[in-house]
Amino acid sequence: MTTSQARAGSGEATGTRGRRPGIKDVAGAAGVSVTTVSHVLNGKGRVDAATRARVAEAAERLGYRPNSNARGLRSGRTDTIAMLLPAGADAHDHHVLAVDYYLSLTMKTVEAAFERDQALLQLPPLRRLDDLRRFGIDGGIVLDPVPGDGRVAMFHRLGLPVVTVGRDITRPDDPWWVAADSAASTRTVLEHFAAGGARRVAMLSVDIEWSWFADAERTYVEWAAERGCEPILVLARPDRRDSSAASAAAALLDLRPDAVYVPPQWLATGLLRLARDRGVRVPDDLLVAVGVDSHLARTSEPALTAVDLDPARTAREAVDLLMHRIEGGPPGDPRVIPVTLHPRGSSLRPK
Amino acid sequence: MTTSQARAGSGEATGTRGRRPGIKDVAGAAGVSVTTVSHVLNGKGRVDAATRARVAEAAERLGYRPNSNARGLRSGRTDTIAMLLPAGADAHDHHVLAVDYYLSLTMKTVEAAFERDQALLQLPPLRRLDDLRRFGIDGGIVLDPVPGDGRVAMFHRLGLPVVTVGRDITRPDDPWWVAADSAASTRTVLEHFAAGGARRVAMLSVDIEWSWFADAERTYVEWAAERGCEPILVLARPDRRDSSAASAAAALLDLRPDAVYVPPQWLATGLLRLARDRGVRVPDDLLVAVGVDSHLARTSEPALTAVDLDPARTAREAVDLLMHRIEGGPPGDPRVIPVTLHPRGSSLRPK
DNA sequence: CCTCGCTGCCAAATCGTTTTGCCGCGGGGT
């Protein structure tokens, strides 16, 4: 029944006929035992320098790569970590539209994992515990946990190490997270508005329990209080995008702000359109900034001032933190990622 | 050194305190040998119906899931397939901006793989053959192969089954691909323009050797020839987006078309802006359609008529085709995915 | 009565690697 075993065809380097070389082949070629080969390749045992060199050369010459299944079986590790996009990240079906961010984060996470010699598995939406149990992974990165989803809980139930990107607001004592600095970015935006002469600074956000939005709202309210202003805060419902976004934008404009910070970038399009329809000019009458940078923000008319969440750094830190947890390291502090503001036309008044 | 041997008898489904149950635990609980358990679970050997039911019940009760490493070690399969995004799909670094499409395709592929009991690995850009050899996979899906990248070649060198999404134009005889029907969608768009009264139908595309663009250009030229028109075709350079996109759009508008099909959606933004700056009204003076649907297209002003590439179906077919190849099936025909045109404001003249 | 074939089940080999335990060999200390 050996039909599968696609005949590996023309071999590699020198004459590799047939199968992929195993540790035995390397041992044979170097004239030592498999134990010694394993020790050399993993830098573990006590091996003479000359022997070490000989084994390394043989392994290199044969193009030897350890069989990941065998290694994983023995060591109990798979050298594979998982990543779970937020349910609803699919722009064709849903409304969570930080698409650029998620795609970039995905690719950067893949690369960061690769550099740590880990493979990265993309997991589907998990419906039952068994869904997660099927995968041979050492741990996982859950993106943007929300109170409702049981994803983090599933990892815990299976005793699997997990870290989140975005703080899980239902687990205030959990230090295993990485997140962009929402409070700092909010203050940066608000100060940017103030420096631009804005007096009535508002926020248009969304009623989702993600730490990025929750922290932005809290920081905004604090900031307004510090300046003795009444906060002007409108939250859109998170469900159907079109209607709730439009009505939230209308409600906000009715309050006559002269600057708006919009953490959920996908609400900005409707806001801009409505402003134009009402004769409110951006940036002349209204400064606008959004909380997630994207191609859309850059090419919008006017270009949208946006917070750069640095997905590359976020990915690196997330993988780093997860590996730390997998290796049994102590909890430590959460990783807060510094962010950058990209001021663009939507918040820069022509002089 | 606690010799593990989990106490099979007291195995609880609820209290998953101890280690993961193995096939031995199931065998103990059902009062049979591991061989019989394996046979039942894989539907292979000859087992009495009553025994079969007993084993299945025990496995279910214990929440048993086979260890993927052990299974893979023995069977030579990993039940894991890989997916390779095109180099440059990262919008934060590069210019290939069908971001919605790729994210959607990714998630749909994950789900399709899951339904086939496969895990999906996301692979980083491969620099050397060893990069690919490191991963324990049964096969891979390469997105949008271009003549330069060696990705498909690497799979072939390792004897790994591979399929592509998008035809590899350097391998005309390779039937192992899935692609949206570029020719049909091009004709649909062109006829849509013609039905809208357009006389000078042009194309603005890009000089990349992707089948989606190449086929669109060819089809456009054919269509123009059939109608006895001179084709009005401008290709942007694929390198730096800003300058080349702007100059291509300018060159196109200089030719005074009254309709433009833009297969690479990311060129449309600049075109729309330039048209407005020149006083060319869309759709009154110029009909526009793009070749990849996206959130940007839907929320643009005016909304852009776009071709829906059906990433969900593409993903399903790609996984299906790959599994077929992995299982040693005969080549068969490529899978051409039918597409849908979404007419929107940019190509619908107000009556 | 012997043989044959079939059913239902099991013991053991196997996959490729890591890890444990041990062994022979010098050399230095007592």
Next chain:
DNA sequence: ACCCCGCGGCAAAACGATTTGGCAGCGAGG
């Protein structure tokens, strides 16, 4: 002389599943 220890290395036992090659028991056919 003897003991002990560190070095360099190997054989063999895991790891958890699948697959092979049986082995009883039983009924039917010669």
